[in-house]
Amino acid sequence: MGCKCANSGEEEGELQKKELENGTVNNGPNKDYNQNEDLLGLNNQDNLYQEEINNNNQKNINIDPNDRYSDYPEKIVELINNIREDPEGYADIIEDSIKNIIEEEDKKDPQNIKLIYKKKVKVALNKGEIAFKEAAVFLRTLSPLPPLEFNQEKCIPLPENEEELKDPTFLREQVQKLRENTNIDVFFKDLIKIPEVSGLLMIVDDNIKNAGKKRLALLNKDLKYIGVTSKFIGKTFIAYFAFSK
Numbered sequence: 001m002g003c004k005c006a007n008s009g010e011e012e013g014e015l016q017k018k019e020l021e022n023g024t025v026n027n028g029p030n031k032d033y034n035q036n037e038d039l040l041g042l043n044n045q046d047n048l049y050q051e052e053i054n055n056n057n058q059k060n061i062n063i064d065p066n067d068r069y070s071d072y073p074e075k076i077v078e079l080i081n082n083i084r085e086d087p088e089g090y091a092d093i094i095e096d097s098i099k100n101i102i103e104e105e106d107k108k109d110p111q112n113i114k115l116i117y118k119k120k121v122k123v124a125l126n127k128g129e130i131a132f133k134e135a136a137v138f139l140r141t142l143s144p145l146p147p148l149e150f151n152q153e154k155c156i157p158l159p160e161n162e163e164e165l166k167d168p169t170f171l172r173e174q175v176q177k178l179r180e181n182t183n184i185d186v187f188f189k190d191l192i193k194i195p196e197v198s199g200l201l202m203i204v205d206d207n208i209k210n211a212g213k214k215r216l217a218l219l220n221k222d223l224k225y226i227g228v229t230s231k232f233i234g235k236t237f238i239a240y241f242a243f244s245k
Contacts, residue, residue, distance in 0.1 A: 065193075065232040072239060073150075073228035075195040080218055080226070081147035083139075083203060087219070090203070091139040097200055098132045101125065121197055131206035135215065139203070145221050148243070153182045154227025156240040165233050178242070186217040186243045193230075193237040217243055 083090045102119055106112035115128040125131070157174045159165045178184060192198040205215040217223065223243045230239035 065237070069193050069230065069232070069237065072193065072195055072230040076199055076228055076239070077148065077150050077226060079195055079199040083199065084145035084147060084219060086144065087139040087142040091136040094132055094136045094139070094200065094204060098129050101128050101132070117201065118197070121192070121194065123192065123197070123201060126206045126208045126211065128206065131204050131211070135204045138215070139219075142219060145219060146224075148226040149224060151225040151227055151244075154178075154184060154225055154242040154244060155229045156187060156227065156242055158229050158231045158238065158240065159233065162234050162236075165236070165238070183244045184242045185223065185245060186220075186241075188214055188217070188241055190239045190241065191237060193232075198239070217241075 097117075100118045102116050104114050104116050106114050115125040117123040117125055127134075156178060159167075159170055164170045175184075175187065190198050190202060192201065202214045202218060205212050207214075220243070222245055225244045227242040228239060230237065232238075
């Protein structure tokens with residue numbers, strides 16, 4: 001796999017560091033990103049965070065997955081805060097995770113070789129190793145950040161069934177109601193149920209569309225509060241994140 005030279009990574013890291021220091025996440029591109037770039041993922045189901053469900057896995061078939069993963073919000077917030085408090089230390093973890101990137105032939109197009117993160121988790125990547133190295137360089141430019149405080153009022157309500165999940169009106173109305181009662185600066189979704197993998201790939205943020213936006217939100221020094229809700233709807237795991245000052 002190809003890699004990017006250190007100087008290019010450093011330039012990328014310095015640019016994103018300036019964006020963080022200037023509050024770009026809240027006042028610049030992310031403001032439009034919240035409203036116009038489909039952060040709820042309603043129209044962009046082919047993004048980085050697509051997870052392949054293994055229908056042949058019959059383990060724990062009688063256990064409600066919502067019970068098995070009910071501690072996701074607690075674990076992911078703890079992980080995010082650990083990263084904020086020790087960004088340089090987490091850079092080592094990101095670099096060590098490069099070994100989990102796999103090249104896989106596209107079944108629909110044998111000429112197309114896809115990059116994925118781990119065979120079992122099956123997360124599609126865009127730049128792969130380059131993005132991981134850029135994220136590590138970026139983290140090493142940061143000073144430790146204060147932890148985010150979990151706030152139940154920032155939690156975006158989740159739909160009850162798949163029909164509501166696919167209904168853009170339902171989700172937009174929920175966010176609008178929440179914004180009427182509490183301030184939200186940034187919000188987005190994730191589809192990976194394993195907190196360690198979810199946190200890692202949100203920091204790497206190797207997405208084709210709006211790459212780096214999640215990382216900038218998670219590592220924004222001006223953001224103070226976080227709300228996380230998660231749930232299985234059918235076989236799909238979905239988690240929503242909201243942040244505010």
